[in-house]
Amino acid sequence: MRDFQQNPFIVIWELTRACQLKCLHCRAEAQYHRDPRELTFEEGEKLVDDIYDMDQPLLVFTGGDPLMRPDVYDIAKYAIDKGLRVSMTPSATPNVTKEAIRKAKEVGLARWAFSLDGPTAEIHDHFRGTSGSFDLTMKAIQYLHELEIPVQINTVISRYNVHVLDEMVELVEKLQCVLWSVFFLVPTGRGKETDMISPVEHEKVFHWLYETSKRVPFDIKTTAGQHYRRVVLQQKMREKQTTGEIRYEDVLMKGLNGQVDGLGRAPKGVNDGNGFVFISHIGDVYPSGLLPVKAGNVRETPLAEIYRNSPIFQDLRNPDKYKGKCGVCEFRYVCGGSRSRAYAVTGDYLESEPFCVYIPKAWRKS
Numbered sequence: 001m002r003d004f005q006q007n008p009f010i011v012i013w014e015l016t017r018a019c020q021l022k023c024l025h026c027r028a029e030a031q032y033h034r035d036p037r038e039l040t041f042e043e044g045e046k047l048v049d050d051i052y053d054m055d056q057p058l059l060v061f062t063g064g065d066p067l068m069r070p071d072v073y074d075i076a077k078y079a080i081d082k083g084l085r086v087s088m089t090p091s092a093t094p095n096v097t098k099e100a101i102r103k104a105k106e107v108g109l110a111r112w113a114f115s116l117d118g119p120t121a122e123i124h125d126h127f128r129g130t131s132g133s134f135d136l137t138m139k140a141i142q143y144l145h146e147l148e149i150p151v152q153i154n155t156v157i158s159r160y161n162v163h164v165l166d167e168m169v170e171l172v173e174k175l176q177c178v179l180w181s182v183f184f185l186v187p188t189g190r191g192k193e194t195d196m197i198s199p200v201e202h203e204k205v206f207h208w209l210y211e212t213s214k215r216v217p218f219d220i221k222t223t224a225g226q227h228y229r230r231v232v233l234q235q236k237m238r239e240k241q242t243t244g245e246i247r248y249e250d251v252l253m254k255g256l257n258g259q260v261d262g263l264g265r266a267p268k269g270v271n272d273g274n275g276f277v278f279i280s281h282i283g284d285v286y287p288s289g290l291l292p293v294k295a296g297n298v299r300e301t302p303l304a305e306i307y308r309n310s311p312i313f314q315d316l317r318n319p320d321k322y323k324g325k326c327g328v329c330e331f332r333y334v335c336g337g338s339r340s341r342a343y344a345v346t347g348d349y350l351e352s353e354p355f356c357v358y359i360p361k362a363w364r365k366s
Protein backbone atom coordinates (compact mmCIF):
# COMPACT_ATOMS: atom_id res chain seq x y z
CA MET A 1 0.00 0.00 0.00
CA ARG A 2 1.22 3.50 -0.82
CA ASP A 3 2.74 5.15 2.23
CA PHE A 4 1.57 8.78 2.37
CA GLN A 5 4.55 9.62 4.60
CA GLN A 6 6.75 8.95 1.57
CA ASN A 7 4.69 9.55 -1.54
CA PRO A 8 1.51 11.40 -2.45
CA PHE A 9 -1.48 9.78 -4.12
CA ILE A 10 -2.13 12.88 -6.20
CA VAL A 11 0.01 15.77 -7.43
CA ILE A 12 -1.63 18.95 -8.66
CA TRP A 13 0.50 21.16 -10.85
CA GLU A 14 -0.70 24.66 -11.59
CA LEU A 15 0.81 24.99 -15.07
CA THR A 16 -0.06 28.68 -15.31
CA ARG A 17 -2.12 31.26 -13.53
CA ALA A 18 -3.35 32.78 -16.76
CA CYS A 19 -7.08 32.41 -17.36
CA GLN A 20 -9.77 34.25 -19.28
CA LEU A 21 -12.40 33.72 -16.57
CA LYS A 22 -12.80 35.55 -13.27
CA CYS A 23 -14.61 33.07 -11.05
CA LEU A 24 -16.04 34.33 -7.76
CA HIS A 25 -14.22 31.74 -5.66
CA CYS A 26 -10.94 31.56 -7.62
CA ARG A 27 -8.23 30.18 -5.35
CA ALA A 28 -5.51 31.44 -7.67
CA GLU A 29 -6.95 34.93 -8.21
CA ALA A 30 -6.11 34.11 -11.81
CA GLN A 31 -4.76 36.76 -14.15
CA TYR A 32 -5.35 37.31 -17.86
CA HIS A 33 -1.64 37.07 -18.72
CA ARG A 34 1.00 34.42 -18.15
CA ASP A 35 3.62 35.02 -15.50
CA PRO A 36 7.14 35.14 -17.03
CA ARG A 37 8.42 33.28 -13.94
CA GLU A 38 6.41 30.12 -14.77
CA LEU A 39 8.36 26.84 -14.74
CA THR A 40 9.84 26.32 -18.19
CA PHE A 41 9.24 23.21 -20.29
CA GLU A 42 12.67 21.85 -19.30
CA GLU A 43 11.98 22.50 -15.62
CA GLY A 44 8.63 20.79 -16.15
CA GLU A 45 10.35 17.69 -17.56
CA LYS A 46 12.59 17.50 -14.50
CA LEU A 47 9.55 17.93 -12.26
CA VAL A 48 7.70 15.13 -14.08
CA ASP A 49 10.75 12.86 -13.56
CA ASP A 50 10.69 13.64 -9.83
CA ILE A 51 6.94 13.03 -9.63
CA TYR A 52 7.29 9.72 -11.45
CA ASP A 53 9.94 8.62 -8.94
CA MET A 54 7.45 9.16 -6.10
CA ASP A 55 5.69 5.88 -6.90
CA GLN A 56 3.84 7.28 -9.93
CA PRO A 57 1.04 9.30 -8.36
CA LEU A 58 -1.87 10.67 -10.35
CA LEU A 59 -0.88 13.98 -11.96
CA VAL A 60 -3.48 16.70 -12.52
CA PHE A 61 -2.82 19.85 -14.54
CA THR A 62 -4.69 22.84 -13.25
CA GLY A 63 -4.47 26.62 -13.50
CA GLY A 64 -5.49 29.26 -14.15
CA ASP A 65 -6.34 27.57 -17.37
CA PRO A 66 -3.79 24.92 -18.43
CA LEU A 67 -4.74 25.56 -22.05
CA MET A 68 -3.22 29.05 -21.76
CA ARG A 69 0.17 27.30 -22.00
CA PRO A 70 0.92 26.45 -25.63
CA ASP A 71 3.20 23.58 -24.54
CA VAL A 72 0.53 21.91 -22.38
CA TYR A 73 0.27 18.89 -24.71
CA ASP A 74 4.04 18.51 -24.93
CA ILE A 75 4.25 18.42 -21.14
CA ALA A 76 1.31 16.00 -20.98
CA LYS A 77 2.91 13.77 -23.61
CA TYR A 78 6.20 13.70 -21.74
CA ALA A 79 4.43 12.67 -18.52
CA ILE A 80 2.18 10.08 -20.18
CA ASP A 81 5.03 8.54 -22.21
CA LYS A 82 6.92 8.20 -18.97
CA GLY A 83 4.02 6.23 -17.52
CA LEU A 84 2.03 8.70 -15.44
CA ARG A 85 -1.77 8.98 -15.49
CA VAL A 86 -2.57 12.58 -16.32
CA SER A 87 -5.80 14.46 -16.09
CA MET A 88 -6.57 18.12 -16.69
CA THR A 89 -9.01 20.76 -15.45
CA PRO A 90 -9.19 23.41 -18.18
CA SER A 91 -11.46 26.43 -18.02
CA ALA A 92 -14.45 26.44 -20.35
CA THR A 93 -13.34 29.15 -22.75
CA PRO A 94 -13.22 29.31 -26.55
CA ASN A 95 -9.79 27.61 -26.20
CA VAL A 96 -11.61 24.32 -25.67
CA THR A 97 -12.14 23.43 -29.30
CA LYS A 98 -12.76 19.97 -30.67
CA GLU A 99 -9.23 20.15 -32.08
CA ALA A 100 -7.82 20.85 -28.60
CA ILE A 101 -9.68 17.86 -27.20
CA ARG A 102 -8.56 15.66 -30.09
CA LYS A 103 -4.95 16.59 -29.30
CA ALA A 104 -5.52 15.67 -25.66
CA LYS A 105 -6.83 12.30 -26.74
CA GLU A 106 -3.87 11.75 -29.05
CA VAL A 107 -1.38 12.28 -26.23
CA GLY A 108 -3.41 9.94 -23.99
CA LEU A 109 -4.96 12.18 -21.36
CA ALA A 110 -6.88 9.98 -18.94
CA ARG A 111 -9.70 12.37 -18.17
CA TRP A 112 -10.97 15.91 -18.48
CA ALA A 113 -12.67 17.70 -15.67
CA PHE A 114 -14.95 20.67 -16.20
CA SER A 115 -16.47 22.94 -13.64
CA LEU A 116 -20.21 23.22 -13.53
CA ASP A 117 -21.58 25.18 -10.61
CA GLY A 118 -25.24 25.26 -11.43
CA PRO A 119 -27.82 23.44 -13.53
CA THR A 120 -28.62 26.64 -15.45
CA ALA A 121 -26.58 29.21 -17.35
CA GLU A 122 -27.82 31.90 -14.98
CA ILE A 123 -26.40 30.29 -11.84
CA HIS A 124 -23.23 28.88 -13.39
CA ASP A 125 -22.26 32.02 -15.33
CA HIS A 126 -22.81 34.24 -12.29
CA PHE A 127 -20.44 32.07 -10.29
CA ARG A 128 -17.86 31.90 -13.08
CA GLY A 129 -18.06 35.65 -13.62
CA THR A 130 -18.40 35.23 -17.40
CA SER A 131 -21.54 34.89 -19.47
CA GLY A 132 -21.50 32.08 -22.03
CA SER A 133 -19.41 29.76 -19.84
CA PHE A 134 -22.30 27.33 -19.27
CA ASP A 135 -22.94 26.95 -23.00
CA LEU A 136 -19.23 26.48 -23.73
CA THR A 137 -19.06 23.78 -21.06
CA MET A 138 -22.02 21.93 -22.59
CA LYS A 139 -20.40 22.07 -26.00
CA ALA A 140 -17.04 20.87 -24.66
CA ILE A 141 -18.69 17.93 -22.89
CA GLN A 142 -20.37 16.98 -26.13
CA TYR A 143 -16.95 16.96 -27.86
CA LEU A 144 -15.54 14.79 -25.08
CA HIS A 145 -18.33 12.27 -25.59
CA GLU A 146 -17.81 12.30 -29.34
CA LEU A 147 -14.14 11.55 -28.79
CA GLU A 148 -14.89 9.04 -26.03
CA ILE A 149 -12.92 10.78 -23.30
CA PRO A 150 -14.28 10.23 -19.76
CA VAL A 151 -15.76 13.38 -18.25
CA GLN A 152 -15.55 14.54 -14.67
CA ILE A 153 -17.69 17.39 -13.37
CA ASN A 154 -16.45 19.60 -10.54
CA THR A 155 -19.04 21.60 -8.61
CA VAL A 156 -18.36 24.14 -5.90
CA ILE A 157 -21.12 24.13 -3.31
CA SER A 158 -21.96 27.61 -2.12
CA ARG A 159 -24.98 29.61 -1.08
CA TYR A 160 -25.60 30.29 -4.80
CA ASN A 161 -26.42 26.70 -5.69
CA VAL A 162 -27.20 24.79 -2.49
CA HIS A 163 -30.94 25.09 -3.26
CA VAL A 164 -30.64 23.45 -6.70
CA LEU A 165 -28.61 20.33 -5.93
CA ASP A 166 -31.33 17.91 -7.08
CA GLU A 167 -31.38 19.61 -10.47
CA MET A 168 -27.60 19.60 -10.48
CA VAL A 169 -27.35 15.85 -9.95
CA GLU A 170 -29.92 15.28 -12.71
CA LEU A 171 -27.72 17.26 -15.08
CA VAL A 172 -24.55 15.37 -14.10
CA GLU A 173 -26.41 12.13 -14.80
CA LYS A 174 -27.74 13.38 -18.12
CA LEU A 175 -24.21 14.38 -19.14
CA GLN A 176 -23.01 10.80 -18.46
CA CYS A 177 -20.10 11.82 -16.28
CA VAL A 178 -17.92 9.20 -14.60
CA LEU A 179 -17.19 11.23 -11.51
CA TRP A 180 -18.86 14.13 -9.74
CA SER A 181 -16.35 15.95 -7.62
CA VAL A 182 -18.18 18.07 -5.08
CA PHE A 183 -16.07 20.84 -3.69
CA PHE A 184 -16.92 22.71 -0.49
CA LEU A 185 -15.86 26.32 -0.58
CA VAL A 186 -12.75 27.37 1.33
CA PRO A 187 -12.59 31.12 1.97
CA THR A 188 -9.22 31.77 0.33
CA GLY A 189 -8.21 33.72 -2.79
CA ARG A 190 -11.43 35.25 -4.12
CA GLY A 191 -13.61 32.81 -2.11
CA LYS A 192 -15.44 34.60 0.70
CA GLU A 193 -16.80 33.22 3.95
CA THR A 194 -20.12 34.95 3.19
CA ASP A 195 -20.49 32.75 0.08
CA MET A 196 -20.17 29.56 2.11
CA ILE A 197 -22.98 27.39 3.38
CA SER A 198 -23.27 26.99 7.16
CA PRO A 199 -21.90 24.03 9.16
CA VAL A 200 -25.43 22.63 9.51
CA GLU A 201 -25.96 22.96 5.77
CA HIS A 202 -22.70 21.09 5.19
CA GLU A 203 -24.08 18.27 7.29
CA LYS A 204 -27.38 18.25 5.36
CA VAL A 205 -25.58 18.21 2.01
CA PHE A 206 -23.36 15.33 3.17
CA HIS A 207 -26.43 13.27 4.11
CA TRP A 208 -28.06 14.14 0.80
CA LEU A 209 -24.86 13.16 -1.06
CA TYR A 210 -24.77 9.81 0.72
CA GLU A 211 -28.34 8.99 -0.26
CA THR A 212 -27.70 10.25 -3.81
CA SER A 213 -24.57 8.15 -4.16
CA LYS A 214 -26.64 5.00 -3.64
CA ARG A 215 -28.76 5.56 -6.72
CA VAL A 216 -26.62 7.35 -9.32
CA PRO A 217 -24.42 5.53 -11.86
CA PHE A 218 -21.39 7.77 -11.33
CA ASP A 219 -18.93 8.10 -8.47
CA ILE A 220 -19.08 11.00 -6.06
CA LYS A 221 -16.09 12.40 -4.25
CA THR A 222 -15.73 15.44 -2.07
CA THR A 223 -12.95 18.01 -2.00
CA ALA A 224 -12.39 20.08 1.13
CA GLY A 225 -15.30 18.10 2.56
CA GLN A 226 -13.33 15.50 4.51
CA HIS A 227 -16.11 15.23 7.08
CA TYR A 228 -18.30 13.62 4.42
CA ARG A 229 -16.27 10.48 5.19
CA ARG A 230 -17.44 10.65 8.80
CA VAL A 231 -21.06 10.95 7.65
CA VAL A 232 -20.67 7.98 5.27
CA LEU A 233 -19.23 5.85 8.07
CA GLN A 234 -21.93 6.92 10.54
CA GLN A 235 -24.66 6.12 8.03
CA LYS A 236 -23.14 2.76 7.13
CA MET A 237 -22.81 1.92 10.81
CA ARG A 238 -26.48 2.77 11.30
CA GLU A 239 -27.36 0.57 8.34
CA LYS A 240 -25.15 -2.18 9.80
CA GLN A 241 -22.99 -2.24 6.69
CA THR A 242 -19.74 -2.11 8.62
CA THR A 243 -18.18 -3.95 11.50
CA GLY A 244 -18.54 -0.80 13.59
CA GLU A 245 -14.83 -0.11 13.33
CA ILE A 246 -13.74 3.21 11.85
CA ARG A 247 -11.93 2.11 8.68
CA TYR A 248 -11.28 4.10 5.52
CA GLU A 249 -12.12 1.10 3.28
CA ASP A 250 -15.74 1.43 4.40
CA VAL A 251 -15.92 5.02 3.19
CA LEU A 252 -15.53 4.07 -0.46
CA MET A 253 -18.82 4.16 -2.29
CA LYS A 254 -19.29 2.12 -5.41
CA GLY A 255 -21.28 3.51 -8.30
CA LEU A 256 -24.16 1.42 -9.63
CA ASN A 257 -21.79 -0.11 -12.16
CA GLY A 258 -20.01 -1.63 -9.17
CA GLN A 259 -16.82 0.32 -9.68
CA VAL A 260 -15.07 3.00 -7.78
CA ASP A 261 -13.59 5.93 -9.68
CA GLY A 262 -11.86 4.58 -12.81
CA LEU A 263 -8.61 6.44 -12.10
CA GLY A 264 -8.27 4.55 -8.84
CA ARG A 265 -9.10 5.57 -5.33
CA ALA A 266 -6.70 6.45 -2.58
CA PRO A 267 -5.91 3.60 -0.19
CA LYS A 268 -6.70 5.89 2.73
CA GLY A 269 -8.05 9.32 3.48
CA VAL A 270 -6.26 12.01 1.48
CA ASN A 271 -5.96 15.40 3.11
CA ASP A 272 -3.90 18.52 2.53
CA GLY A 273 -0.22 17.53 2.60
CA ASN A 274 -1.22 13.95 3.37
CA GLY A 275 -1.30 12.07 0.07
CA PHE A 276 -1.76 15.42 -1.66
CA VAL A 277 0.71 18.04 -2.87
CA PHE A 278 0.31 21.21 -4.93
CA ILE A 279 3.00 22.86 -7.09
CA SER A 280 2.38 26.44 -8.13
CA HIS A 281 3.12 27.94 -11.55
CA ILE A 282 6.49 29.22 -10.25
CA GLY A 283 7.41 25.96 -8.53
CA ASP A 284 6.38 26.77 -4.97
CA VAL A 285 5.20 23.70 -3.07
CA TYR A 286 2.11 23.76 -0.86
CA PRO A 287 0.11 21.08 0.99
CA SER A 288 -2.86 22.16 -1.16
CA GLY A 289 -3.74 24.95 -3.56
CA LEU A 290 -6.11 26.13 -0.86
CA LEU A 291 -3.52 26.18 1.91
CA PRO A 292 -1.14 29.05 1.13
CA VAL A 293 1.70 27.99 3.43
CA LYS A 294 4.81 27.48 1.31
CA ALA A 295 7.00 24.51 2.17
CA GLY A 296 9.70 24.97 -0.48
CA ASN A 297 10.33 25.43 -4.20
CA VAL A 298 11.15 22.72 -6.74
CA ARG A 299 13.76 24.99 -8.35
CA GLU A 300 15.79 24.71 -5.15
CA THR A 301 14.78 21.41 -3.52
CA PRO A 302 13.53 18.14 -5.03
CA LEU A 303 9.79 17.63 -4.60
CA ALA A 304 10.23 14.37 -2.69
CA GLU A 305 12.46 16.04 -0.13
CA ILE A 306 9.93 18.81 0.49
CA TYR A 307 6.97 16.41 0.65
CA ARG A 308 8.68 13.94 2.98
CA ASN A 309 10.70 16.23 5.26
CA SER A 310 9.00 19.61 5.51
CA PRO A 311 7.77 20.14 9.10
CA ILE A 312 4.54 21.59 7.63
CA PHE A 313 3.81 18.41 5.69
CA GLN A 314 4.92 16.19 8.58
CA ASP A 315 2.59 17.96 11.02
CA LEU A 316 -0.31 17.77 8.59
CA ARG A 317 0.21 14.01 8.28
CA ASN A 318 -0.12 13.56 12.02
CA PRO A 319 -3.78 13.88 13.11
CA ASP A 320 -2.70 13.54 16.75
CA LYS A 321 -1.21 17.00 16.40
CA TYR A 322 -4.51 18.57 15.36
CA LYS A 323 -5.99 20.96 17.89
CA GLY A 324 -9.43 21.24 19.41
CA LYS A 325 -12.05 18.64 18.66
CA CYS A 326 -10.36 17.30 15.49
CA GLY A 327 -7.34 16.33 17.61
CA VAL A 328 -9.40 14.07 19.87
CA CYS A 329 -12.06 12.99 17.37
CA GLU A 330 -12.38 9.26 16.85
CA PHE A 331 -12.73 9.94 13.10
CA ARG A 332 -9.51 11.98 12.80
CA TYR A 333 -7.56 9.31 10.89
CA VAL A 334 -10.18 8.94 8.16
CA CYS A 335 -11.47 12.52 8.24
CA GLY A 336 -9.29 15.11 9.96
CA GLY A 337 -11.35 18.00 8.61
CA SER A 338 -10.18 20.38 5.92
CA ARG A 339 -6.79 21.70 6.97
CA SER A 340 -7.17 24.44 4.35
CA ARG A 341 -10.45 25.66 5.82
CA ALA A 342 -9.01 25.54 9.35
CA TYR A 343 -6.17 27.75 8.13
CA ALA A 344 -8.41 30.11 6.14
CA VAL A 345 -10.73 30.70 9.08
CA THR A 346 -8.34 30.57 12.07
CA GLY A 347 -4.86 31.18 10.62
CA ASP A 348 -3.67 27.80 11.99
CA TYR A 349 -3.72 24.72 9.77
CA LEU A 350 -3.69 22.42 12.80
CA GLU A 351 -6.86 23.94 14.27
CA SER A 352 -10.24 22.20 14.15
CA GLU A 353 -12.35 22.11 11.00
CA PRO A 354 -14.58 25.12 11.67
CA PHE A 355 -17.51 23.85 9.57
CA CYS A 356 -18.08 20.47 11.21
CA VAL A 357 -21.01 20.05 13.63
CA TYR A 358 -19.82 16.75 15.09
CA ILE A 359 -18.93 16.54 18.77
CA PRO A 360 -16.37 13.76 19.27
CA LYS A 361 -17.03 11.10 21.88
CA ALA A 362 -14.13 12.41 23.99
CA TRP A 363 -15.93 15.74 24.35
CA ARG A 364 -19.31 14.35 25.31
CA LYS A 365 -20.28 14.11 28.95
CA SER A 366 -20.61 10.51 30.08
Ligand code: SF4
Pocket residue numbers: 226227230325326327329330331332335336337338352353356357358360
Ligand atom coordinates in the same frame (compact mmCIF):
# COMPACT_ATOMS: atom_id res chain seq x y z
S1 SF4 B 1 -14.41 16.89 14.47
FE1 SF4 B 1 -12.81 17.02 12.89
S2 SF4 B 1 -12.10 14.91 12.62
FE2 SF4 B 1 -14.07 14.81 13.68
S3 SF4 B 1 -15.58 14.54 12.09
FE3 SF4 B 1 -15.42 16.74 12.49
S4 SF4 B 1 -13.94 17.48 11.01
FE4 SF4 B 1 -13.72 15.25 11.12
